[in-house]
Amino acid sequence: MSKHTHQKSIRTVIVTGSTRGIGREMVKGFALRGWKVAGCARSRKDVKTLTEELGPGHFFEAIDVANDVAVASFARQVLDNLGVPNLLINNAALMNDPAPLWEISASEFDRLTAVNINGIANIIRHFAQAMIRQGSGVIVNLSSGWGRSTSADVTPYCTTKWAIEGLTSALAQELPEGMAAISLNPGVIDTDMLRQCWGDEAASYEKPFEWAKTAVPFLEKLTAQDNGRQLTAP
Numbered sequence: 001m002s003k004h005t006h007q008k009s010i011r012t013v014i015v016t017g018s019t020r021g022i023g024r025e026m027v028k029g030f031a032l033r034g035w036k037v038a039g040c041a042r043s044r045k046d047v048k049t050l051t052e053e054l055g056p057g058h059f060f061e062a063i064d065v066a067n068d069v070a071v072a073s074f075a076r077q078v079l080d081n082l083g084v085p086n087l088l089i090n091n092a093a094l095m096n097d098p099a100p101l102w103e104i105s106a107s108e109f110d111r112l113t114a115v116n117i118n119g120i121a122n123i124i125r126h127f128a129q130a131m132i133r134q135g136s137g138v139i140v141n142l143s144s145g146w147g148r149s150t151s152a153d154v155t156p157y158c159t160t161k162w163a164i165e166g167l168t169s170a171l172a173q174e175l176p177e178g179m180a181a182i183s184l185n186p187g188v189i190d191t192d193m194l195r196q197c198w199g200d201e202a203a204s205y206e207k208p209f210e211w212a213k214t215a216v217p218f219l220e221k222l223t224a225q226d227n228g229r230q231l232t233a234p
């Protein structure tokens, strides 16, 4: 598909971290509602499976959002193939293995900040200008309850999610009229990430598929009027 065949009426969404957890269910939900979807994750195998499942008209690539060069190439391909996104959802993130801060290695801490903070900045760096030229678009950055409160043993994760609240709020002041930057606390959902943190206790929480049934229509309705808001998924 070339950009010349791109129909304006069909909307495009990008969801990073699109192969597992709530990212995967957002991708499927948006596609079912007629959106063109682009996404990424690190696992080549999972990206291949998702590509086959979603079929033509969408675009997924195996990249690490912490790698700015890879993000630049991903953005070029998405913009060429699907057009400028109407909605950009920064969902990819990592959780630390629960432990007090002084027991967390420098490499684990650095990995979380590289993915959860720098990864979002990388994605915005390579998509925002096309969205600004288009004069519209909504950027949603996944935060967390732990981006607005704290708990023991998840200090690296809290650090990155509080940073995302700051990043999003400042970005909202930079974007031109017609655009929005929003932080989103998705709630608590039974995903691999929650299992890493809470083990089997995660089983009692909402499943990603159920979550997406209300979250996708909610995300679909966000507009420039929501710029700067700190939202929580319904």
Ligand SMILES: NC(=O)c1ccc[n+]([C@@H]2O[C@H](COP(=O)([O-])OP(=O)(O)OC[C@H]3O[C@@H](n4cnc5c(N)ncnc54)[C@H](OP(=O)(O)O)[C@@H]3O)[C@@H](O)[C@H]2O)c1
Residues within 6 Å of the ligand: 016, 017, 018, 019, 020, 021, 022, 023, 040, 041, 042, 043, 046, 063, 064, 065, 066, 090, 091, 092, 093, 094, 115, 119, 142, 143, 144, 145, 185, 186, 187, 188, 189, 190, 191, 192, 193, 194
């Ligand atoms: N689940 C919850 O209860 C909860 C609560 C609050 C906030 N959140 C937030 O919601 C978002 C999604 O969480 P989740 O629970 O669905 O997580 P998840 O189940 O762990 O899924 C994470 C997804 O992101 C991808 N990913 C991870 N690192 C990446 C990287 N460096 N580059 C590209 N893709 C990467 C993963 O695929 P690969 O591993 O193949 O890369 C996977 O597709 C996160 O921002 C999380 O902080 C979740």
